[in-house]
Amino acid sequence: MLVSQHGILFNAASDTVRAHRHPELDRVLHIFDVYWHGIRSATACLPGHKAAISHKHLPDADALAYLCAYIAKHNISQVCYQGFSENALAIAKFLRNEFGAALSQYVITHVSPAQFQNHFEMVMIREMLNGLKSGVFQKLGSVKPRFSGVVPAFWPKTLINLAPNVGALPTLRNPDTVLIPVENNWRKNLYTNALAGIHCEEITKVQVVNWPIEIANVVGVEKLEWLPFMRPPQILAQVASCAAILHASLIECQPMTQLEGLAVGTPCITARLGVHAEIDQHPLSQLCEVEFADDVGALSQTLTNICRYWRRDAAGLSAMIEDQLELRKHLSMQSYLEFLS
Amino acid sequence: MNVCFITNELHPFKPGGIGRLLYNFAVQNRDRPNGRCNFFFLVASTEVPDTDSLAAYFAEHDLGTVVATPKNFSFLGDYENRLFEALPSGHSGTGRVRNALEYYNGLLYLEAKYGIKLDVIEFPDFAAWGFATLSAKRAGLAFADARIVLRLHSTQGIIYDAEPFYHPMGHSERSIIELERQCVEQADTLISHLPVITQANQKYYDFDSAWSAKVVHEFPPIFLEDEEVFTVNAETGAQNFIFSSRIQPFKRPDLFIKAAAIFLDRQPDYQGRFYMVSYGWDERYINWLKGLIPQRHSKKVLFIFNAEANLRNRLLQESIVVIPSNYESLCVFAYESALRGSKLILNRRCLAFGEVDYWVEGENCLQFNGTAEDLACVYEQALAAPAPVIKPLPESLCFWHKPDLPPLVQAKAKTDSKLAVVGYGFSALAQVNERLFELSSLLDDDRFELHLILNVSYKQALALKLPKTVKLHYCAWDVPNPDSIKSLLNGLDADYLAFSPPGGQVAAEFYTLARQALDRHQDLSLISSQVRVLKEEDLRSSLWQEGNRDDYGVDGNAKISMGGAPSLVGMDMHIVSPYSCFRRSEVDLANIHEESADFFLPLLLSRIIAKKARTLVIPKLLITEYPSQKAFLNEAAVLHALAS
Known part of the structure; x- marks a missing residue:
């Protein structure tokens, strides 16, 4: 199963086997990009459903229909976009249209302002803010401490990353x-x-x-x-x-x-x-x-x-x-x- | 009771004795006043094109439910679905295993579709179709409460034995014979129609008395339907002779033609015909048969292929039936002909005719001694012989209709067995940790031990959270020499062993299933699984990031094991995976040769197989192998040493 073939990749083993569990957070759907390795690694440790997308190709109608069916089947009411792209935005708008107020959507940025040298990051911040204003998103958050100092509209606290949940492994060091x-x-x-x-x-x-x-x-x-x-x-x-x-x-x-x-x-x-x-x-x-x-x-x-x-x-x-x-x-x-x- | 038959032929849609028998079972079951079973017929969608018509016919006549195997292998798992689908079909060991996997997948589909559990799953012995299903049951994957039955018809191996000059005994042929042998050996129950055929199978496969205890003898239902009943015109005009078995060497159509030529040379005024009313697939063989007909007799010895039922019946009505086969397991056609009152000529050397009480020479048949010369003489006798006596057939009561099925042999499972996995060949500490992580779910179980042979330079490493099930051993090199492995094995008290060399990885599930299978089945000695193989370019593919990042992004290929196949020893270095698990008692330490170097493991496993160790190949891809490291020894030389 590859994202280039299926548009959206649900719960790939590497995105789920080292995840933590939590009775409430297990019901959240995280949407992230397959190619952004650090963000994907962080998301893989979180409790919840996982849907990997690609910033290179927008999922086709079948894949989007499957996404809707998946959300409905699992009674998902909260979606977190881990990292952001134009394709993530398109999916967020689509889901807002499909589910309306029944679905709350959030974006979590993994960027530091030092990376704004890459202008794409600022364009995405602008789109997040537009989405917040238009009601596509309910809240914007960050794993970068004190990011609300960069953009005040972001949640003032820091979302804390989890380590992979691998248990106590025997090791030779x-x-x-x-x-x-x-x-x-x-x-x-x-x-x-x-x-x-x-x-x-x-x-x-x-x-x-x-x-x-x-x-x-x-x-x-x-x-x-x-x-x-x-x-x-x-x-x-x-x-x-x-x-x-x-x-x-x-x-x-x-x-x-x-x-x-x-x-x-x-x-x-x-x-x-x-x-x-x-x-x-x-x-x-x-x-x-x-x-x-x-x-x-x-x-x-x-x-x-x-x-x-x-x-x-x-x-x-x-x-x-x-x-x-x-x-x-x-x-x-x-x-x-x-x-x- | 839910009974499922696996087949690629079913009367009246496809000719063949097995298809006719299955149809007869269905009619017999339907017409019972009470105690009917639910009959299912699982047919291969790849081999039977018009399954819808077949299903409709069987439903209309209340004969049972025909189910076509799905076109994919999705009931076996994701990788299994894709990699088994890509396996080549056709005449090879791998092709046969593909068929077997298709039926196994189909049975899972059938159970899911109808929400049932099958009580009886019956395979014909031919082509090892039961290989994957039997393996799945023995591995504890499925069909725990089902009885898996093999009906003795004619294995490819028995057929090859009956036609010894037609087949090269290459890897493919040996593989097929070995796969079939394992199915016949390991089925829960075997159904035989004739004791003499049971004995022939036992002798051919060299099975012991424990095998014959699993055999149930019963005579199948054989009858003629209304349109098949006609009076044989033995008295009117010239009589013809007819050969109407399949055109295949062991059926001996050549004898029919050769004897015809001898007879016609002696009886130039004979007005009858010799009809070959048949079908076949080997054009070269058919052409050779046609070439046996002398030009002068070409108008009297005639081939009629794929005749419609009406034509075939009319020709049977006017002809003396000749069945010159070297081997038959029963021959439904012979019994049908006898019921019809046909004059019948049978080969006395065929066990199913010459050694069976029903056939009485001069009473309900004539017999010849297996030569064309004698058959030509019997042709003459047959023309003058009186009409045969029509004897009633033995009573037929199939085992699924009996009040008590024969008991299944179930040994008490061991529960205190210990499995030791020996890892070696690590060129970096990270590789050791990778093994520890892979198997971490097993390491808290006292019945499991992981022995790691490490380069002595790792002696300074800190051991953290190492459970007592992990034992460290040190040697001078990354890859220990065979003698040091031998001395390690000498000191192990484990019941079962497996090696974990570099160049692959094994799912922890494999060891759990292997130990359970060895615990439950005392007859099994060696457990392997089908293998996923990744080539060097697969390991380098950039697609890994697009999917499951713990994997490679590409599927690789499935490498199919033939299981316990002693006749492949010396031909194939990879009869089973080097990661296979086996009983400690199977290891003859003398077989670990100091000079075998990196080949010690395939040598060891091959020699276990050469001793006819019963082997289970779990029908899943639980073992992944990467390209093997180059060994300095010559593989051909190692194979030669194995064969000798």
Whole structure:
């Protein structure tokens, strides 16, 4: 089943098997784009029905009719658009016409204003606002903390992302390996992360999915190992195999890389994210967050601390991660319930 | 009681003895004053084009419900639907399994459509049509309370044995024979019409007494309908001879023609005709038969293909019926001819004629010794012979009408068995974790053990939340040499074993089903499943992101296993998947050869199969295999070693 063949893809395994459950939120339908991987990964963890669409092709009449039948069959009264496109807007207008006030529709943006350099994002914000004004949507929300400061019409609180729900998995972990699963671009800060890993004396292997080209000019690359393409199950297994993820990027909302790591018991080093006060104050955040995203020394020291923690008290570190996962789950469910109320 | 027959022929729409018998069953069932069964006939939509007419006819005559198999495999699962649909049909082991899957899917469809559970599912022994349905039942997937019956007609294997010079014994032929053998061996109940045919099957397949205990003997209903009853004109004018079996080598139409030529050379003034009123599909064979007719006799030995019933009946009325078959399991046509009072010439060497009390030479038939020369002599005798005695047929009471069905053999299931999966060949710790994650749902069960053989360099890895069912072993390499696997196996106390090498993955469901099947069926030794195969380019497809991202976006292909097929050992390295599960007692450690390197596993499994291990192939795609890594050993050399 491919979205290019069927227009809309309902409840694909990768969008449902790692989802959390909640008696009320299980009745929500989330509509998202198959190609926008981070947003799709975040949506895959949420409770509820899942319908993947494509910004490349508008679903045909048959697919839209099936969508209506699906909504009716499952008594769905709330639809969340995770991320937004012209096709998502067209579907939202169609559903508004079909169901009228019986269906409440919401948009959740996953964008940071730093990404407005891509003008498409601002065009979409404008369409969301138009939709809100015309009654197509009931509410606009964001996973970017403090986004209402960017556009005041957005819900003032933050919708909290969930980590994949994989349960307590048995794992073998290399306490001397760090993973840097980021693209080689300015925003993702690959070179800083790679240098922090290479400089960390506790680390013997720095795994990257994109090679920091020319980095050999400033540092030896003996520790670097390039990993080929992976799909979600392989990513989780890879993430579970290392001491930590290095993911200090310059701009983030709530990176799924971090949450996927936590789901399999791997801490993720980030710059300060400021997602929620309770998360900020959690001991794991204190352990893993650095003040400045380009502070190689601080990142390297944080990595050293984590490696030593593993060797000193692996069970304690695992318990700390599980505790934050529980906190995030609680905060996430609470945020969605409040947003959709 | 709901009874379903699986068929591709049904009287009066298609010729053939099986189709006629099924029709007779339906008439017998309809005409019973009480205790009628609900009869269903599942026909292959790919082979029977006009199923609507067939269904209408059977409904109109209150004979039962004809159901066509669906055109897709949607009752078997998403991937199964698409990949089984793409399997080639036709004369090969894979083609036969495709048919078997079509019937299995059709039975699920039938049960769903009519909201019933079938009590009896009857397959003919021919073509292994029951392979998937029997496997599904034994795997616990479906038909838990149904009795799966095979009726002994004539397997392809028995036919090949009766016509030994016509078939190359290649992979396809061996596969078909092996598939059929497994069906005949593993059916719940076998119905045989003649004890001598039961014995012939037992001897041919080398079955033990436990098999013969499953056989029920009963004589089927054979009768003539009004339009088929006519007086045979034995006294008027010249008598003809007629061959009206199917044109197929073991039916020996060649003897009919050869004897005709000998007879006509001796009796040049004979005014009668030799009619071949028949049908067939092998043009080369038919042309060869035509070539046997000397030009001088071409006006007296005549072929009439696909004759209308009226013409065939008229010719039967005026002719001596000749049935020269090497083999028949019963031959309804012979009994119909006897009921009609036809003069009948039978091959004495055919067990169903020469070894059956009903046929008394000189009383209700004449017989010849299997040669054309003797048949020509019997042609002469037949012309002068008096009209035969019409003997009543044995009483027919089919098992579904009996008050008590024969009991099913059901062994008490084990409940404390232990399955050990041995994973090896990991070139990265992430691959180990991938296996752990895949099988995590099984790891809390004390009856399951996962043994991981790891490179010693991973000894420093932190083991987190590892349950006691996971055991770590270390060796000097990623891929352990066969001797170290041998010593590991030596120390295992598990009842069942499976290996988990690189190059594929197995759904946790497979191990659950495999253990349950081995627990329930003590006769089974090896459990596999059908396999989804992804080529290297499939793994690289960019379509993965358009669908289920845990998968590849492309389907790949289904690789079909023939199950326990000892005659394929030495021809095929992949008779079953290397991920198959088997009884610990089947492993002969001597078969793990130190020098077999990466081939140790296919060697081990092939040798288990060579010992005739009963095998269950679960009719689902629970195992996925990727392109195998290049081994430095020569595959042809390994196959040669296996065959020797």
